[in-house]
Amino acid sequence: MxxxxxxxxxxxxxxxxxxxIPLIVASYRHALETVAGLRADEGEVRSWIGRPLLAVLEERYPAHAEEMLRVYREWNLANHDDLIxxxxxxxxxxxxxxxxxxxxxxxxxxxxxxxxxxxxxxxxxxxxxxxxxxxxxxxxxxxxxxxxxxxxxxxxxxxxxxxxxxxxxxxxxxxxxxxxxxxxxxxxxxxxxxxxxxxxxxxxxxxxxxxxxxxxxxxxxxxxxx
Structure with a gap:
């Protein structure tokens, strides 16, 4: 060696x-759609990866950031083991x-x-x-x-x-x-x-x-x- x-x-x-990456993209999309009825394409979401979740949400959706964070984490944890x-x-x-x-x-x-x-x-x-x-x-x-x-x-x-x-x-x-x-x-x-x-x-x-x-x-x- x-x-x-x-x-x-x-x-x-x-x-x-x-x-x-599929888990993260799906988690973001679920949170945006559930909380604010918003959509983001995959390319945009992938560009957010690597930064802290709350910082991204506060920058882009300040009025909904805390609720989006909660929904994101709930869905991500529930689907984590199946999608990773x-x-x-x-x-x-x-x-x-x-x-x-x-x-x-x-x-x-x-x-x-x-x-x-x-x-x-x-x-x-x-x-x-x-x-x-x-x-x-x-x-x-x-x-x-x-x-x-x-x-x-x-x-x-x-x-x-x-x-x-x-x-x-x-x-x-x-x-x-x-x-x-x-x-x-x-x-x-x-x-x-x-x-x-x-x-x-x-x-x-x-x-x-x-x-x-x-x-x-x-x-x-x-x-x-x-």
Whole structure:
């Protein structure tokens, strides 16, 4: 097993470690329709992902934000386990990173208890010792504070860390924190906006992410189908 490129690997959760985008989009749409009879197309909703829920609702629907938040969370929790899906190859990648000596953490804009629920549903909870959620810091992505919190709790200098996410706010937060950034395209973000933040790489699947994080390991691994 090769050494990891960075000793500390931090992940966003939604759209990065877990395929939660359909759940989030459906939750937003349900809340908007139920509370105010409003509709939003999927592209618009996907652009909100990565920021704290209440901040998005207060910015766009200030008269209904609190009620939308309540309805969103009720529906999201009721449908969470049925709609969340694993990302192919992530469980194996986390195991290999840990075996190679990397220290792992999650930094998310949602509440830590909700992230922990998602990790349990996906069977990833034992792999992630540190979760920095919305409740751990007063400022949120793209501000670097949540990433710096996670680094402190893993005993790491920022130059030892890489942060991986599917939204531009993830990559912007990493850059602001002085960390390396890697974008993934299987979540809410599109390649062009992610690349515009100038991350180390933008990857399309877990195999591509492995090549960035464990390059020698990825090079020695047979290609799919062989």
């Amino acid at each position: 090769s050494s990891p490129r960075w000793p500390v690997v931090l992940f966003d959760f939604d759209g990065t470690l877990g395929d939660t 899906r694993p990302v192919e190859g992530i469980e194996e990648l986390l195991a290999d990173l840990a075996a190679a000596g990397a220290r792992l953490g999650v930094v998310s804009s949602k509440k830590a208890e909700t992230v922990e629920l998602g990790l349990r549903v996906l069977g990833l909870d034992d792999a992630i010792p540190v979760v920095a959620g919305q409740d751990q810091t007063s400022r949120h992505k793209p501000h670097p504070e949540p990433l710096l919190y996670a680094a402190r709790h893993l005993g790491a200098h920022v130059r030892e860390c890489v942060y991986i996410g599917d939204a531009t706010v993830d990559l912007e937060a990493a850059r602001s924190a002085g960390m390396a950034a890697v974008g993934v395209t299987w979540g809410a973000g599109l390649r062009e906006p992610l690349a515009a933040v100038d991350p180390v790489a933008v990857v399309d699947d877990a195999h591509g992410l492995r090549e960035v994080l464990l390059p020698a390991s990825a090079a020695s691994r047979p290609s799919p189908g062989f």
